[in-house]
Amino acid sequence: MRARLRAWGVLLFVLALCWGFAQGGGPWLQKRIPMVDRIFTVIEEQDINANAYFYTEIEESYQAERYIQGSLDLGVPGEAGLTLPLAVGILACVGLLWLGYRYLPMD
Amino acid sequence: MVEKNGEIVKDVGKWEWSELWKKEDWWAIWLGFAILIAGMLIYFPHAGKMKSKLEAAEAKYADKAYRTDKFKTVAWYQLQDAKKKVTAKSIPAGKWLKKFTSKPHKWSSNPINAFMLSKEAAEAKKAKAMAKYEKAKAAEKEALAAAIVAEEAAEAAGFSDVALNAKAKNAITKWRDAHLATSKAKKKTKVRPYNQIGYLIGLGVAFALFFAIGTKGMGKSVPKFLLGFIFVFGVAVLSYVAANQATMKHYGIGYAAWAIFFGMLISNTVGTPKWAMPAVQTEYYIKTGLVLLGAKILFEKIVVIGTAGIFVAWVVTPTVWLVTYWFGQKIVKMPSKRLNATICSDMSVCGVSAAIATAAACKAKKEELTLAVGLSLVFTSIMMIVMPAVIKATFPVDKQLILGGAWMGGTIDATGAVAAAGAFLGEKALYVAATIKMIQNVLIGVIAFFVALYFTTKVEVAETGEKVGPMEIWYRFPKFVLGFIVASIVFSLFYTYFNSQIDGLGYSMIDKGTIKGMSDLFRGWFFCLSFVSIGLATNFRELKEHFVGGKPLILYVTGQSFNLCLTLLVAYIMFYVVFPELTATI
Incomplete structure (x- = not known):
């Protein structure tokens, strides 16, 4: 019974610590470190999902794709799209992985 | 090779067709494909409509957009903006799916706001956001007018005056910055009251039944899985609530971290309930x-x-x-x-x-x-x-x-x-x-x-x-x-x-x-x-x-x-x- 109560106590204590960080510790730290404050202000103002793990989870990826594609199409059409150096880059990637497959240490 | 009761048992791989409905890997494929095929059936019939909208955008802006290759014109950006708005997910079925599968909302000090927001609170938030939006909108209008003037001046010189081109490019960049600020501000004005609890219960039931299909196929107990799933889904919801707290969002502590953390906290303190283990x-x-x-x-x-x-x-x-x-x-x-x-x-x-x-x-x-x-x-x-x-x-x-x-x-x-x-x-x-x-x-x-x-x-x-x-x-x-x-x-x-x-x-x-x-x-x-x-x-x-x-x-x-x-x-x-x-x- 005592061990059970202790376990619940630890659980609630850790949750309280998390709450404390969310409501007090985190914002306090943000105000004390100017760089952190500036980055977080940008995140808030631009509504960036800093938690995202994959490119489809943020709108900025799609904006970036259109921007970069448009820039290259307009400015250097010869170097946009499927070019020879691009194909070389892809082949280099495959070649590197093949080398790894052949020669990575097994011990 | 493994030794079993004094005998050597050779672990030889053998393909059996029943794996297709008995093994987890295959069930992952079938269930994943079912969702993807459903998505294709919902959205692909609307391809013609989307194409027409894109053609209309091109007809409106394309000629003006590509007048020069010296810089991106105002019309080029307007074309991109118009195309960006053409999305298949904006059909009614897409909107309903988004609402149904929505995660708990962003909140700062009151965790209830992760699940519900009253009409009054939504109105108050909206009013606050509207003031900022109106200000940003006016600034964008002004920046756009300046960009058009600068672009026309560059065009009058046949886009061959380097200084005028640079001036136009600069003015257009300023307009885009203002445009970005306006669209962010506009997004914040779209606050609506919500009550996510009913949807979350529905979603939990849907997921439980969805994964129960494979569980049945793999020969495991479905009732035990369904019971355990309530607990696992509950902790998943809690993880999203924590991840969507404002401070946590700023620090980039996402749902994966919280899900592992809450799971480990439970299993290493009060213990994972035995009835939850099948899920x-x-x-x-x-x-x-x-x-x-x-x-x-x-x-x-x-x-x-x-x-x-x-x-x-x-x-x-x-x-x-x-x-x-x-x-x-x-x-x-x-x-x-x-x-x-x-x-x-x-x-x-x-x-x-x-x-x-x-x-x-x-x-x-x-x-x-x-x-x-x-x-x-x-x-x-x-x-x-x-x-x-x-x-x-x-x-x-x-x-x-x-x-x-x-x-x-x-x-x-x-x-x-x-x-x-x-x-x-x-x-x-x-x-x-x-x-x-x-x-x-x-x-x-x-x-x-x-x-x-x-x-x-x-x-x-x-x-x-x-x-x-x-x-x-x-x-x-x-x-x-x-x-x-x-x-x-x-x-x-x-x-x-x-x-x-x-x-x-x-x-x-x-x-x-x-x-x-x-x-x-x-x-x-x-x-x-x-x-x-x-x-x-x-x-x-x-x-x-x-x-x-x-x-x-x-x-x-x-x-x-x-x-x-x-x-x-x-x-x-x-x-x-x-x-x-x-x-x-x-």
């Missing part, structure tokens, strides 16, 4: 999520960044992966090859998503995935803050945006953190960083296939000490990887097919249709369920065993340091030595 199915959820992830690996995306970016994203990354793996085996002497491979992927490719795919492909233990993800999350938060500061302080001003953006995009693990760090430097840095990260994301498919092949045909062979034939390789190969690859190839082909009809249709139908309007809505939940399961089944002591001597940390830090140096060097060479004219256009 603690890490592999089942993760593999289904990975098949859905495959649909997002669109190969056409890699041609976007062009020649310079591909070397940063697709040559540096495998180099770092291989060198770090070698370092882990030969120098650090990692006790587990699987942990080594998982850390290499999350550090060099793209954090959590790559770690999940690699761990599943090489059959890593749940503790190994937890460690790799934990390391990635900690270093992502640090790098998101430190890297832009270092770039600002040390890079020449003219190289901060593109070189800095490419450096951060190639090295910071998680996409959200890349965007935040990029946005801090400026819009151009954000775009370069996000594009490099997007192309790296596509590499997950290649790396997962490589890892699955390497571990099946080399590592497992070395471990068993026996040569294996093609059938044995097929038997051992993680089948869900096939589902992942098939989904990627099929959706890449659809993406290219739609884009061949009219530019932007792939974006409307795939990116903003089947992916954002279907697979993405479910994938996040499935990964969250798998991380909750990892936590609920992980013991602190077991986790500690994998951290002996701090080897995983040494491996991550060394690999990331090498990644930082090589990415910076290659980005500089590619963007400023080999292709400077390409860089000048960005």
Whole structure:
């Protein structure tokens, strides 16, 4: 019974610590470190999902794709799209992985 | 080979057709495909309508948009904005799906707001946001007028006056900044009252029944699974609530971290309830999520960044992966090859998503995935803050945006953190960083296939000490990887097919249709369920065993340091030595 109560106590204590960080510790730290404050202000103002793990989870990826594609199409059409150096880059990637497959240490 | 009751039992792989409905890997494929096919049935019939809308946008802006190649005109941006609004997911079914699968909302001090917002509170928020929006709108109108005047002046000179062109470009950039601020402010005015509780209960029931189909097929007890699922889903909801708290969002502590944390906290204090264990199915959820992830690996995306970016994203990354793996085996002497491979992927490719795919492909233990993800999350938060500061302080001003953006995009693990760090430097840095990260994301498919092949045909062979034939390789190969690859190839082909009809249709139908309007809505939940399961089944002591001597940390830090140096060097060479004219256009 005592061990059970202790376990619940630890659980609630850790949750309280998390709450404390969310409501007090985190914002306090943000105000004390100017760089952190500036980055977080940008995140808030631009509504960036800093938690995202994959490119489809943020709108900025799609904006970036259109921007970069448009820039290259307009400015250097010869170097946009499927070019020879691009194909070389892809082949280099495959070649590197093949080398790894052949020669990575097994011990 | 294993010894059983004094007899040697040879573990020989044997293919049986019943695997198709009895094995977890195949159920992951069937369930993942079911969602993707449903998405195609919902959205693809609307392709004609989307195409017409895109044609209308082109008819309105295209002629004016491409008047010059000296700079991007106002009409060019207006064309992009008009095309961006054409999305298949905006059909009524798409809107309903979004509402039904919605995660708990963002909140700051009152956790109830994660689930519900009253009409009065919504109105108050809206009124506050409207004031900012009106101000931003007026500023944008003014900036647009100035941009049009400057562009007309440049046009009057036949776009051949360098000074007038530069002035127009500058004015257009200012208008775009104002436009960005307005659209962000507008988004905040769309506050509506909500009550998510009913939807979350419905979603939990739908997921329970969805996964129960496979559970039944695999011959496990469905009632026990359904009962346990209530608990696992509840912890998943709690993880999203914590991740969507304002401070946690700023620090980039996402649902994966919270799901593992809450799961481990429960299992190591009060203990995971026994009745919940039948639903603690890490592999089942993760593999289904990975098949859905495959649909997002669109190969056409890699041609976007062009020649310079591909070397940063697709040559540096495998180099770092291989060198770090070698370092882990030969120098650090990692006790587990699987942990080594998982850390290499999350550090060099793209954090959590790559770690999940690699761990599943090489059959890593749940503790190994937890460690790799934990390391990635900690270093992502640090790098998101430190890297832009270092770039600002040390890079020449003219190289901060593109070189800095490419450096951060190639090295910071998680996409959200890349965007935040990029946005801090400026819009151009954000775009370069996000594009490099997007192309790296596509590499997950290649790396997962490589890892699955390497571990099946080399590592497992070395471990068993026996040569294996093609059938044995097929038997051992993680089948869900096939589902992942098939989904990627099929959706890449659809993406290219739609884009061949009219530019932007792939974006409307795939990116903003089947992916954002279907697979993405479910994938996040499935990964969250798998991380909750990892936590609920992980013991602190077991986790500690994998951290002996701090080897995983040494491996991550060394690999990331090498990644930082090589990415910076290659980005500089590619963007400023080999292709400077390409860089000048960005």
